[in-house]
Amino acid sequence: MVELGALGLEQGGHILLLRALREAGEGGRVCVSGTHPDLPLQLSVFAREGAHQIESPAPDERKEGAVCALVAGSSLNARQRGAVRAGSARADHRTLHSYADARWGLAARGALVEAGAPSWDFSLNDRDLVWADEAKKLYAQALASQWDPEEAIPWNAPIDHPPFVEDAIVQVMTYLVENENAALLVPARFLGRIHPHFREVVQLLAIQIADEARHVEVFTRRALLRRDALGLSTVGGQRSLQTLFEESDFVLSTLLLSVLGEGSFVDLLWFLHEHAPDPVTGAIAQLTARDESRHVAAGMAHVHAALEARPEDRSRAQRAIEQRHLALQHTSGLNAEVFDALVLLAAGGLSPAAIARGFDAVQRLQSRMREGRQRRLERLGFTADDASILAGLHTRNFM
Amino acid sequence: MKRDRSKLVLGAVAYDAKVVTIWDGFLRWFEERSLPFDYVLYTNYERQVEGLFLGEHHVSWNSPLAWLQAERLAASERRVARAIAMRDTDQDLRSAILVRKDSAVNTIADLRDKRIGVGAWDSPQATILPMLHLAENGLDPERDAKIVHHDVLVGKHGDHIGGERDAVKALLAGTIDAACVLDANVLGFTRDGTVASGALRTLAVTEPFDHCNFTIVDGDDAPAGSIAKFTELLFSQDYSDPAVRPLMDLEGLKAWKPGRVERYAPLARAIDRFRTIEPWLKARTETTA
Ligand SMILES: [Fe+2]
Ligand SMILES: [Fe+2]
Numbered sequence A: 001m002v003e004l005g006a007l008g009l010e011q012g013g014h015i016l017l018l019r020a021l022r023e024a025g026e027g028g029r030v031c032v033s034g035t036h037p038d039l040p041l042q043l044s045v046f047a048r049e050g051a052h053q054i055e056s057p058a059p060d061e062r063k064e065g066a067v068c069a070l071v072a073g074s075s076l077n078a079r080q081r082g083a084v085r086a087g088s089a090r091a092d093h094r095t096l097h098s099y100a101d102a103r104w105g106l107a108a109r110g111a112l113v114e115a116g117a118p119s120w121d122f123s124l125n126d127r128d129l130v131w132a133d134e135a136k137k138l139y140a141q142a143l144a145s146q147w148d149p150e151e152a153i154p155w156n157a158p159i160d161h162p163p164f165v166e167d168a169i170v171q172v173m174t175y176l177v178e179n180e181n182a183a184l185l186v187p188a189r190f191l192g193r194i195h196p197h198f199r200e201v202v203q204l205l206a207i208q209i210a211d212e213a214r215h216v217e218v219f220t221r222r223a224l225l226r227r228d229a230l231g232l233s234t235v236g237g238q239r240s241l242q243t244l245f246e247e248s249d250f251v252l253s254t255l256l257l258s259v260l261g262e263g264s265f266v267d268l269l270w271f272l273h274e275h276a277p278d279p280v281t282g283a284i285a286q287l288t289a290r291d292e293s294r295h296v297a298a299g300m301a302h303v304h305a306a307l308e309a310r311p312e313d314r315s316r317a318q319r320a321i322e323q324r325h326l327a328l329q330h331t332s333g334l335n336a337e338v339f340d341a342l343v344l345l346a347a348g349g350l351s352p353a354a355i356a357r358g359f360d361a362v363q364r365l366q367s368r369m370r371e372g373r374q375r376r377l378e379r380l381g382f383t384a385d386d387a388s389i390l391a392g393l394h395t396r397n398f399m
Numbered sequence B: 001m002k003r004d005r006s007k008l009v010l011g012a013v014a015y016d017a018k019v020v021t022i023w024d025g026f027l028r029w030f031e032e033r034s035l036p037f038d039y040v041l042y043t044n045y046e047r048q049v050e051g052l053f054l055g056e057h058h059v060s061w062n063s064p065l066a067w068l069q070a071e072r073l074a075a076s077e078r079r080v081a082r083a084i085a086m087r088d089t090d091q092d093l094r095s096a097i098l099v100r101k102d103s104a105v106n107t108i109a110d111l112r113d114k115r116i117g118v119g120a121w122d123s124p125q126a127t128i129l130p131m132l133h134l135a136e137n138g139l140d141p142e143r144d145a146k147i148v149h150h151d152v153l154v155g156k157h158g159d160h161i162g163g164e165r166d167a168v169k170a171l172l173a174g175t176i177d178a179a180c181v182l183d184a185n186v187l188g189f190t191r192d193g194t195v196a197s198g199a200l201r202t203l204a205v206t207e208p209f210d211h212c213n214f215t216i217v218d219g220d221d222a223p224a225g226s227i228a229k230f231t232e233l234l235f236s237q238d239y240s241d242p243a244v245r246p247l248m249d250l251e252g253l254k255a256w257k258p259g260r261v262e263r264y265a266p267l268a269r270a271i272d273r274f275r276t277i278e279p280w281l282k283a284r285t286e287t288t289a
Helices: A013-024 A039-050 A059-063 A137-142 A163-191 A201-222 A234-244 A250-275 A279-309 A313-328 A336-346 A352-378 A386-392 B018-033 B045-053 B064-078 B122-135 B162-173 B183-191 B228-237 B247-251 B262-274 B278-288
Strands: A029-033 A052-053 A070-071 B008-013 B037-042 B061-063 B080-089 B095-100 B115-118 B146-149 B180-183 B199-204 B214-219 B256-258
Touching: A013 A029, A013 A039, A039 A052, A039 A070, A039 B183, A137 A201, A137 A250, A137 A279, A163 A201, A163 A250, A163 A336, A201 A279, A234 A250, A234 A313, A250 A279, A250 A313, A250 A336, A250 A352, A279 A313, A279 A352, A313 A386, A336 A352, A336 B061, A352 A386, B008 B045, B008 B228, B018 B037, B018 B228, B018 B247, B037 B045, B045 B061, B045 B064, B045 B214, B061 B064, B064 B080, B064 B122, B064 B214, B064 B262, B064 B278, B080 B228, B095 B122, B095 B162, B095 B183, B115 B122, B115 B162, B122 B162, B122 B180, B122 B262, B146 B162, B162 B180, B162 B183, B162 B199, B180 B183, B183 B199, B214 B228, B228 B256
Parallel strands: B008 B037, B008 B061, B115 B146, B115 B180
Antiparallel strands: A029 A070, A052 A070, B061 B214, B080 B214, B080 B256, B095 B180, B095 B199
């Protein structure tokens, strides 16, 4: 007996009825009592719409207060029949399905998906091309490391360097914004193609994209702190970024963007931190460098897992680096204005001796970047020789 | 021109854009099961009934009022209309006459000289049947009370619930004293927030009646065996089959039932009493004579 008291079906009484009917199972009989004035009318609607039989209570049931009896119809659990589990909720590389089913769609991993659900076209549905066990941990770290530009950066700190230094800063910031735009949009374009079954990967990319949005903001804001206009954007720089954009393979894109590009950027940002002429630039460089280190770690984990799963892809990776080099060999590479600006920042003055010091520092930066790329490629399993050659083929634009 | 007679053609009224989704879905489903099928849409049931008799289609998806129009038009031509199938949810509906919780109206007699909100004038559930209920219980609605129509989409025979919703809103606003709605909407309007729970009270409930059916008329030129195949396929639809469940959800049923016509008796009494379809029927029989 479901005792509804004064509760009507328009106030949620149907929940109690459905629980009782499910418990009784198809063909099971459930008596209902209650005092809501519309209860008989409501019960007949409920029975009709749910395809349950409605019957008069037997005399003894009536004695116990039953208004009517419902006999559970066959459609009660129709949605559960033939439904499939969208994998298991707690999963790692070992327990994940190798392919995420198109019909799991947006369902939570581990949810019961009604049969007949629409098919979703997520082209990145192959675990081996998408998944890295580290994604979960890296996502948590990224969340814990978020910073608010308003609070974290001393925007009102004094800026008292000469105008040529500020010009250099504006040019470098202009270059950084352009590259951050690529770092934001390239993963964003893949994000929409990844099957949400690979939840942790999607989350990690999402927070990474948020990081890049913040980078775009702070670099822009720094550029405009003392100036009204930004610096020069060059054909060579944009060509280089366009080749990144055109890489439609997720793993290769991660290799080019994160392992090689963002990896080089970490060195660049620490260089800026070291030579920052003012506390604002210093704080920005430090905070963004930390974010970029996480992006590099995420990229390393992704490419490492993908190459473990498919060692034969190593040669494709090699080819991708070579092809990008060929595509860019007749472009100017790094914006010359940016190069000179970096020299000036490291020089800190305009005397020939200072310029020589600055030039030397930028050259050391470039070899640090190259060594870093080689080290990472070796960690991904490339031979020292291959890694050395490939590290040298990376775009002169750094990203 | 020679007419294409290779397909069973169904007629339906486009009371909502989803009608296209529904019948496109059925079309595919029937074709996959070797029933060549097509459908035509009408903007109103009167045009659809005419279409059935003119041979524009073979099976009408009819409102209860359209069923009676077809049945009587058939009789005038010495033909026979038959209801071949209906939804489980078309059987044993009732309508309720609602008043505000604190209303002084406690009996049908109390509705004398009051404003009674109904739906579209051609809505069986929101207008015609509740008015019959009042009339058969001692209150001539047209003489003893003021009927306030909420005419949304006339010609659609109340398929669109907008008229009922407007009536209930008017009742809550106090511009009318009672409102007539289908039993399912008594629940539905509370669930969707149109009415606060407990704000309205059910004054009276009509006797049970049936709603839509698939209607055919003898002497049609449907492809041989296609109507039998049509009903056979309908009755085979199983709500636990994911291929057809979305269609059944759209059409609002769990199972198809053989057509039955006894429960159209209240509506037949009502249209006799109120002469609801008389002018329409007269005009049709004059032109076909
Ligand atoms: Fe960044
Ligand atoms: Fe980044």
